[in-house]
Amino acid sequence: MKAFIFDLDGVIVFTDKFHYQAWKKMADAMGIYFDEVINNRLRGVSRAESLEIILERYDGEPLSDEKKAELMEEKNNTYRKLLATMTPADVTDEVRDTLKKLHEQRYKLAIGSSSRNAKFILEKVGLLDAFDAISDGNNITHSKPDPEVFTKAGEFLGVKPKECVVVEDAYAGIDAAKAAGMTAVGIGDAAGYAKADYQIESFRELLAIQG
Numbered sequence: 001m002k003a004f005i006f007d008l009d010g011v012i013v014f015t016d017k018f019h020y021q022a023w024k025k026m027a028d029a030m031g032i033y034f035d036e037v038i039n040n041r042l043r044g045v046s047r048a049e050s051l052e053i054i055l056e057r058y059d060g061e062p063l064s065d066e067k068k069a070e071l072m073e074e075k076n077n078t079y080r081k082l083l084a085t086m087t088p089a090d091v092t093d094e095v096r097d098t099l100k101k102l103h104e105q106r107y108k109l110a111i112g113s114s115s116r117n118a119k120f121i122l123e124k125v126g127l128l129d130a131f132d133a134i135s136d137g138n139n140i141t142h143s144k145p146d147p148e149v150f151t152k153a154g155e156f157l158g159v160k161p162k163e164c165v166v167v168e169d170a171y172a173g174i175d176a177a178k179a180a181g182m183t184a185v186g187i188g189d190a191a192g193y194a195k196a197d198y199q200i201e202s203f204r205e206l207l208a209i210q211g
């Protein structure tokens with residue numbers, strides 16, 4: 001193995017609560033029922049697909065593309081205000097130390113995230129320099145479970161798919177990693193997903209599975 005590609009939300013940082021608060025504000029304003037169970041379905045899913053999932057419970061007139069774009073912008077503005085409160089303390093010592101050790105062992109490290117806010121988040125938590133490449137929602141046309149975000153991360157690093165290990169908390173992300181021909185590690189929500197090649201409970205276990 002030559003590289004580790006990390007999903008961001010739910011692996012390096014925990015922004016679920018901010019996504020939830022921002023979507024909830026929008027849903028409440030429109031009278032749409034939205035709760036944390038529905039929020040779990042948005043993990044790893046793009047912003048536009050997230051909106052469609054929330055709109056499953058909307059019984060008004062069909063919305064135009066312009067209106068949907070407006071809603072996504074409004075949600076993103078709320079979300080970014082919440083992200084702006086993040087600091088380096090929002091990354092655990094375990095995550096920081098493990099990344100450092102992997103880097104010292106000469107593994108290449110990348111981010112593979114569907115988020116268009118990935119760089120902003122990494123900057124707020126002081127991890128922008130910890131990665132050799134960032135593949136995110138800005139350089140893809142298909143989101144997970146499509147392999148594009150990971151395939152691009154491997155290309156940015158100059159490492160072949162079979163030499164890449166993907167670390168993911170979403171089922172869609174594990175499917176994407178396998179479709180990219182990479183080794184998949186499930187953590188958090190995806191720790192129990194049978195399609196993952198490795199299932200880990202804590203981030204430092206990555207140090208034991210390098211091959």
Ligand code: G6P
Pocket residue numbers: 009019042043044045046047050076113114115116117118137
């Ligand atoms: C990540 C999160 C999703 C989110 C997506 C897009 O994959 O897990 O919940 O919808 O990024 O995020 P963005 O910051 O671009 O709205």
Ligand code: MG
Pocket residue numbers: 007008009010011043044168169170
């Ligand atoms: Mg995730």
